[in-house]
Amino acid sequence: MKRTIGIIGGGQLGLMIAEQAHILGARCIALDPAPDAPAFAVCDEHIVAAFDDANALEELCRRSDVVTYEFENVPSGLLVGLERKYNIKQGFRPLFDSQDRLREKENARANGLRTVRYAAADDEASLRRAIEEIGVPCVVKTRTLGYDGHGQAVVRDTGDIAKAADLLPAPLIVEEFIAFDYEASAVAVADDKRAICFPVGRNIHKDGILDLCIVPCDDAATGERIARESCDFMRRCGYRGILAIEYFVRDGEIYFNEMAPRPHNSGHYTIEGCSTNQFRELCRYLLDMPLEEPRLLAPTVMKNILGCDLEAAERIAAQHLPDVHVHIYGKTVCKPLRKMGHITFTATAAERYRNEWADKFVR
Numbered sequence: 001m002k003r004t005i006g007i008i009g010g011g012q013l014g015l016m017i018a019e020q021a022h023i024l025g026a027r028c029i030a031l032d033p034a035p036d037a038p039a040f041a042v043c044d045e046h047i048v049a050a051f052d053d054a055n056a057l058e059e060l061c062r063r064s065d066v067v068t069y070e071f072e073n074v075p076s077g078l079l080v081g082l083e084r085k086y087n088i089k090q091g092f093r094p095l096f097d098s099q100d101r102l103r104e105k106e107n108a109r110a111n112g113l114r115t116v117r118y119a120a121a122d123d124e125a126s127l128r129r130a131i132e133e134i135g136v137p138c139v140v141k142t143r144t145l146g147y148d149g150h151g152q153a154v155v156r157d158t159g160d161i162a163k164a165a166d167l168l169p170a171p172l173i174v175e176e177f178i179a180f181d182y183e184a185s186a187v188a189v190a191d192d193k194r195a196i197c198f199p200v201g202r203n204i205h206k207d208g209i210l211d212l213c214i215v216p217c218d219d220a221a222t223g224e225r226i227a228r229e230s231c232d233f234m235r236r237c238g239y240r241g242i243l244a245i246e247y248f249v250r251d252g253e254i255y256f257n258e259m260a261p262r263p264h265n266s267g268h269y270t271i272e273g274c275s276t277n278q279f280r281e282l283c284r285y286l287l288d289m290p291l292e293e294p295r296l297l298a299p300t301v302m303k304n305i306l307g308c309d310l311e312a313a314e315r316i317a318a319q320h321l322p323d324v325h326v327h328i329y330g331k332t333v334c335k336p337l338r339k340m341g342h343i344t345f346t347a348t349a350a351e352r353y354r355n356e357w358a359d360k361f362v363r
């Protein structure tokens, strides 16, 4: 009998998990509060419910052989109870550890990774103290629920403190601002036997949102080190399943920034750029199949398509060009800064992308 993967979350990550699950012969059921969630178009079944609806989460578990999450803010406390009764194969732990930026960084340090300096704050007085301790420039972030640069303020001088204080009363973390050479991220998958890591690229953000992922990154030794240390970190933490880690790179040193126990935007390039991809290896883990070591097939560039570039992406898709792989997620509401799709340019290095493609997009 076909096995069913339950996915908490029905966004584009759920959609791409379901596509790979089908290729591996499994069924999928997704849970999401939005009736028009992108993954519902691909999943065999779905449940429309809030992420904190305990009964609906239990129903998802009951109807699945194994459960994963593609959305980071599922209350991890709810998963603790469900994990005892159902096969939530990654467990609640990596999710719990990633849900609070302070806990996440302490955990990273305790398990062998370097971070920038940081301090916690939860009211105006402690915020001022923390900024004093860390020094300017610094970045103030909400400890929970931030994404794509939301819930952050850069403090360059004391005049910016009021702007940062607007983030209160949420608990905050104040981080040293690092003038990094570049950003990079690792996507690793581990089972009881081995940990694999996808080739590491260079990530370019615009306005706090990932714009490009260029693979391989210019500096092979650092890329390999990031991959190795990410696998070691997973082992030390005892995590299984998938984990994405974002790093800052400066002067050959690497700094953990944040992590997510789910497929990652920077790993979308793996679908066409590698011999196996992040969604497929997650599914192989969930379905008790042995993991495959990924290989980069050729230099690859992934461009995120936000709403402002959706029309350009559709025009490119209509040309059916070799080495140009357009993914449109089918979201029914388009906003200028919403992630609507991505394009993977295989056999394309950074220079070719800049010469042939960069000017096709407004962003």
Ligand SMILES: Nc1ncnc2c1ncn2[C@@H]1O[C@H](COP(=O)(O)OP(=O)(O)O)[C@@H](O)[C@H]1O
Residues within 6 Å of the ligand: 116, 139, 146, 147, 148, 149, 150, 175, 176, 177, 178, 179, 180, 183, 205, 208, 209, 246, 257, 258
């Ligand atoms: N301490 C920092 N120093 C310099 N830039 C930062 C720092 N923290 C975040 N950024 C920039 O903001 C982006 C988003 O921040 P991040 O911590 O990854 O939060 P999220 O992706 O959850 O919004 C990062 O990719 C990076 O470009």
Ligand SMILES: [Mg+2]
Residues within 6 Å of the ligand: 148, 246, 258
């Ligand atoms: Mg980030």
